[in-house]
Amino acid sequence: MFFHQGKLDMVLTTQAYASMSNAQELVPIEKRYEDVKLSAEYVESRVKYPKFVFETILDYVEKSLGTFPKYPLAVDIGCGPGLMSTVFLAPYFDKVLGVDISESQIEQATLNNKHSNIEYSLSVAEKLPVEENSVTLIQVATALHWLNYEKFYRECDRVLVPGGVIAAFSYTVKDILIVNHPRSLAIQDVLMRISNKLASFDINPYYSERNEWAARRYTYPRLQIPYEDTKRVDGQYMEFPSTISGILRCLMTTAYIRLFVNNSEENQLWWKDCHQRLMEAYGTDDPEAPLTFKLEVFMLLGRKPTL
Numbered sequence: 001m002f003f004h005q006g007k008l009d010m011v012l013t014t015q016a017y018a019s020m021s022n023a024q025e026l027v028p029i030e031k032r033y034e035d036v037k038l039s040a041e042y043v044e045s046r047v048k049y050p051k052f053v054f055e056t057i058l059d060y061v062e063k064s065l066g067t068f069p070k071y072p073l074a075v076d077i078g079c080g081p082g083l084m085s086t087v088f089l090a091p092y093f094d095k096v097l098g099v100d101i102s103e104s105q106i107e108q109a110t111l112n113n114k115h116s117n118i119e120y121s122l123s124v125a126e127k128l129p130v131e132e133n134s135v136t137l138i139q140v141a142t143a144l145h146w147l148n149y150e151k152f153y154r155e156c157d158r159v160l161v162p163g164g165v166i167a168a169f170s171y172t173v174k175d176i177l178i179v180n181h182p183r184s185l186a187i188q189d190v191l192m193r194i195s196n197k198l199a200s201f202d203i204n205p206y207y208s209e210r211n212e213w214a215a216r217r218y219t220y221p222r223l224q225i226p227y228e229d230t231k232r233v234d235g236q237y238m239e240f241p242s243t244i245s246g247i248l249r250c251l252m253t254t255a256y257i258r259l260f261v262n263n264s265e266e267n268q269l270w271w272k273d274c275h276q277r278l279m280e281a282y283g284t285d286d287p288e289a290p291l292t293f294k295l296e297v298f299m300l301l302g303r304k305p306t307l
Ligand SMILES: C[S@@+](CC[C@H](N)C(=O)[O-])C[C@H]1O[C@@H](n2cnc3c(N)ncnc32)[C@H](O)[C@@H]1O
Pocket: 029, 030, 033, 046, 077, 078, 079, 080, 081, 084, 085, 099, 100, 101, 102, 105, 123, 124, 125, 126, 140, 141, 142, 143, 146, 147, 148
């Protein structure tokens, strides 16, 4: 195990992080979600994680550390606007800290905050503003693929208590399934064509290796939690009642899609045409026609060894 080789001794500012690890990104990571409009739309249109995700995490924490009325501290990495991931931890921890590299996400999270035990902080995952051996749970919701995972895992090892847990989970918008619709296969086929174009390295310059790690369900070996005691969860789905345009609005909260669509008039026209093609496949001329879709969630869980 690469941990316990000594502590990572470096000061990591947001800017230093950007210049070190983002060279291959067309838009630097800290800028991808740096958009006030996007932060607001994110809350409105992005998918919400189902209860089982948080139940699975808390069950894993409990198996590791036992049952307490409340655990001391959880950190939610890449918390975004807070409402998707951070808030679910509030009932189980004395304090929850949500951190994000993007100013607009932290502003939105702070604006949304109704919990006295949640705080939000503009910080990078690789240099957390918490003491060593102080954190029970580090949660990473749809953000692990954006991190400098080696530095991040070292930082986790610094701040986690023995037996403390890392829980990373995500979903891929590349495989959208339509449920309860007589033309589900035709609609799925159109969605697949749209996704394939958006996730093509040749067509979309904003689609990166990191997006591919998520599309491949975090199976990339280097992304694995570097503890002996780990668990993977697959084959669980989250379902959302939505509409034709609701699905496309949800996709537009993904940075590589939004950046591509807004990149040129031609791409915007293509996006309009995607609405049209979905309506045709559905058999309607109403973009707000109801449509339920589902996505697979995948989870990586790992536990720091007890002393
Ligand atoms: C796709 S969003 C996920 C937001 C939310 N957790 C959710 O599940 O919907 C990824 C977030 O990770 C943040 N992020 C990316 N790199 C980061 C880093 N190195 N440290 C902290 N946050 C980071 C981005 O700014 C963005 O808000």
